[in-house]
Amino acid sequence: MTESHPTFTPYKAPAGGWGSVRSLLRHGTGDGAPTIEGSRQLQRQNKIDGFACVSCSWAKPAEPHTFEFCENGAKATMWELDTRRVDAAFFAEHTVSELLTWADHDLEVQGRLVEPMRYDADSDRYVPVSWDEAFAIAGRVLRDMAPERAVFYASGRASLETSYMYALLARLYGNNNLPDSSNMCHESTSVGLPRSIGVPVGTVLLEDFEHCDCILSFGQNVGVNSPRMLHPLQEAARRGAEIITFNPLYERGWERFTNPQEPLAMATGASTRISNAYFPVRAGGDIALMQGLARALLDLDDAAQDEGRARVLDVGFIDTHTNGFEAFEAWLRAADWSDIERESGLSRADIEGVAGVYAQAESSILIYGMGLTQHRHGVDNVRMVCNLALMRGNVGRPGAGICPVRGHSNVQGQRTVGISEKPELVPLDTLAAQYSFEPPREKGLDTIGTVEGILDGSVEAFIGLGGNFSRAAPDTGRVEPAWRGLALSLQIATHLNRNHLLCGRETLLLPCLGRIEEDVQNGVAQRVSIEDSTTCIHASFGTSPPAGPMLRSEPAIVAALAQAILPPERAACAPWQEWVDDYARVRDAIEATYPDQFRDFNARLHTPGGFPRPVAARERRWTTDSGKAEFHVPEVLCATGFEDKAGRYRLLTVRSNDQFNTTVYGYHDRFRGIDGTRRVVLMNADDIAELGLDDGEQITLAADFDGDAEVREVGGLRAIPYRIPRGCIAAYYPECNPLIPVSHHAIDSHVPAGKSVPVRVVRGGNAPVPPGPAPG
Structure with missing residues (x-):
């Protein structure tokens, strides 16, 4: 499926x-769809003895619905269970240079990776490599490298067990x-919340939605990023809770919802209004908006x-x-x-009206x-x-709290068990005693530091545990042309993506089991x-047959890498094979490292x-400096910085x-009425008219950073x-x-500032159409 005949309705x-x-x-009946197996697995999704959705990280209820999955979660399941295969025959037919001209969707839709591959520069193709040889190559490169020049990246997909071993x-x-x-995405949360309330995570549990009478939401698209959250929101709306949404774009999920699990609503077309305003x-x-709300609360208190x-x-x-x-x-x-009013774009009357609602609510959740x-x-x-929550005491009591909505299904958990570049967040002394070694104490590279290191050559090896980092x-x-300077690019993955086609001097593509597979x-x-x-910590149990006999689990791959790249005396510090033989032993190790967080881990x-x-x-209890x-x-x-x-x-x-994240399932953005393309710019109709553009006219976006001489443009877009x-x-x-330079990131947290990028709109133009042929 490629982009064609776009429509906008x-x-x-x-x-x-x-x-x-x-x-x-x-999605469930197209090419590669696992119709029977997919239906079987959807019945197990987010259930107590089933598997945790590989998509978003929204909470799983103790009493699940009959269908405890959303549209996007089901797409993720079908994607992982795809019956198509990317194997040696596929790569024999396509050079890497050719594949680099394909769109993101067209790469991933080829199906599951099923055998380890190594890039061969002479033929410009991936060729088969044995697991042993792949690990030997990684060992040869990494053992000869200064440790600070290698990066260990993790997407949010990996389990707690894998993440602990990887860290x-x-x-x-x-x-x-x-x-x-x-x-x-949420590093601003991990930095901001500890400074304010002493913890890096939200304070809300799922049951709090049953007791709140007000919900304020800021900058979150529930219908796309966490659709299962619509269930507690619908129940809160029906109870009469006030739900008020602040977001630049009108997003359908916050407006109205028809629950597919309610036959009467489906038959009659009835829907529930989610947001009151x-x-x-x-x-x-x-x-500015929140300053206005806080000022209005102060005036009401006066x-x-x-x-x-x-x-x-x-x-x-x-x-x-x-x-x-x-x-x-x-x-x-x-x-x-x-x-x-100028900075928020909202009127004083509207802001004061919301403050009045918030002031009258007994228990409020801030999303x-x-x-x-x-x-x-x-x-x-x-x-x-x-600040808003503290003014009304909405932290630390039922029905109230702060609720950051995270993205990938275990992105929060992997930080909990040690995947962090910040040594002060990891119990290094405990690890030192537990594994008889001296852990490094220097701060490591985050995403921004990794990009900078790839650009300046100080990073020479990239090991990717899932994800599509360069994209x-x-x-x-x-980043893309600089990637080719790496001595090693090693990617552990289930599907082919663009990052895999950026080849260093040694490039390995290692296929792993998905979470749904046995x-x-x-x-x-x-x-x-x-x-x-x-x-909340959940078990996940896969039962689907693996996509191929050569796949290995993520823990098994991490353990084999450890034994290949570490000196023997360091490799012997941890019982890698014992952990692979029984993941419960990894959980015992996690509990030993984090006894307060994972008490009785296996039992619970x-x-x-x-x-x-x-x-x-x-x-x-406030674990801040002041207590x-x-x-x-x-x-x-x-907040834009410009x-x-x-x-x-x-x-x-x-x-x-x-x-979902960089995975594009198709070209149908139903809620925004866009079909057949992703090359669009959503604009206010008055801005289109002021620029003298016609609806649907082709434009180019050009980055407009003060003092930045680099030309950054994306073309082939429609207004x-x-x-x-x-x-x-x-x-x-x-x-x-x-369009986003590596320097445009959040202060202190280093999150790329992708929600406020200064750009100019240029009519037509000859800027590159993404992804386009790779530079170089």
Whole structure:
């Protein structure tokens, strides 16, 4: 399937409903679809003795629905169970140079990787290699390399067991170069929350949605990124909870929802209104918005005191549990409403109206997503959410809390068990005693540091545990040619993607089992575990036949790599083969390293709904320097990090509902009414008219960073009218990543600032059409 005959028709139906069913039928009956096996596995998805969805990380209920999967989760399952195969015969037919001209979708749709491959430069093809030889090649390259020049990247797919082993491997090798996909999305959460409330994760459990009476959502697209979350949102809406959404784009999931599991609703077309109110805040305008909400709360509290009514602020909580409120209050009182309205794009009346709703609610949940984290001042955004919660005491009690919605299914969990470039976040002394070695203490490379290292040559080896790093990272146009300078590019994967076609001096492609597939080690079927967005730990048990006899599990591959690349005395520090023979032993090791977090790990593994890790802020214990939750005063009102200028637009990069991260399932973004293409720019109709463009006219986006001499352009795009604030535009990720320089990232957290990129709109133009032939 390639892009062709694009159509643009506004979508007026609710999220879910028959649109979701038809989408599943399209993906479940096409070429390569595992019709019978896919149906069998969907019945097990997110169930107690089933497998954890390989897509999003939303919580799994203790009493699952009959169909505990969403449209995108089902697509991910069908994708993993694809009956098509990418084997030696496929690579014999296609050179790497040819494959580099294919679109992202057309690469991954070829099916599952089923045998280890090595790139042969003479023929420009991947050729078969034995597992032993592949590990020997990796060993030869990495043993001769200074440890700091190798990077161990992890996507959010790997289990807790694999992630723990992988992190230990990197440290035994001699570095903390452990970037992961969290660096690209929620690292602003991991930096901001600890500074405000002392923990790097949210404070909400799934049952809190049963008790809240107000939900505020900032920069999160529930219908695309976490559709199963619509179930508790629907139940809250039906109970009468106020749900208010702030997002630059109107997204269908936050407007209306028809539950496909309700026969009457499906038969009648009935839907549930999710948001009581929806406000299109400007991209980067959330700090100003939240300042306005906080200032309005302060004004309501003043009025309540003047009239002798109950306080709006939870002063008992503020006095007992927080620090820094006086400075925050002074900042609010000095606020200028004209600045708030200009930066947020919303009116004072609307902001004050929302504050009135929030002030009356007994228990509120504050949700946010990458619409807050992926800005230059993303950490300030996160801390402002905390400020709002702290003002009303909405942390550490039932029905209330802070709820960051993470992306990939175990992206939060892998950080929990040691995949972090920050040594201060890992119990290195415990690891030293447990495995009798001295772990490296120097800070490692995150995603931004890895990109910089690839560009300047200081990174010579990249080991990828899943993912599509070069495509997901910023500065794509510079990263791709630089990748060819690596001494080793080793990728552990289930499907072919563009990053695999960027070949270093040695390039290995190692196929692994998927989470849905049966993993038998030492004659016993193994279980793995994952952590969801609410810190609950779940078992995952695959039963589908493996895609091919040569596949190995991720733990087995990591163990073999460890024994190949580590000196014998270092390899002997950990019982790699014992761990592969029985994953329960890995869980015992995890519990020994993190006894407070994983008490009785194996015994509790199959707890319905998962077992929650302890989170101090849930108990109103604050592990900050002051011992209290901290109010924060931002230095700016605009999170973009750049000034507005004539002709400069704020670009948000977005995903379609036919996509998960860099995986593109198809060209049908149903909720936005876009079919047959991804080469679009969503624009306010008045901006299109002001530029003198016709709807659908071809344009080019050009990066517009002050002082940046590099030319960054993406062309072959069509201007499409959409409900979005003036001056803001949206286009798809990862196609627009070439517009983002590696320097444009969140302060402190280093998350690429893909939700506010300064660009100019150029009519027509001859800029490259992504992905296009690779440079060089």
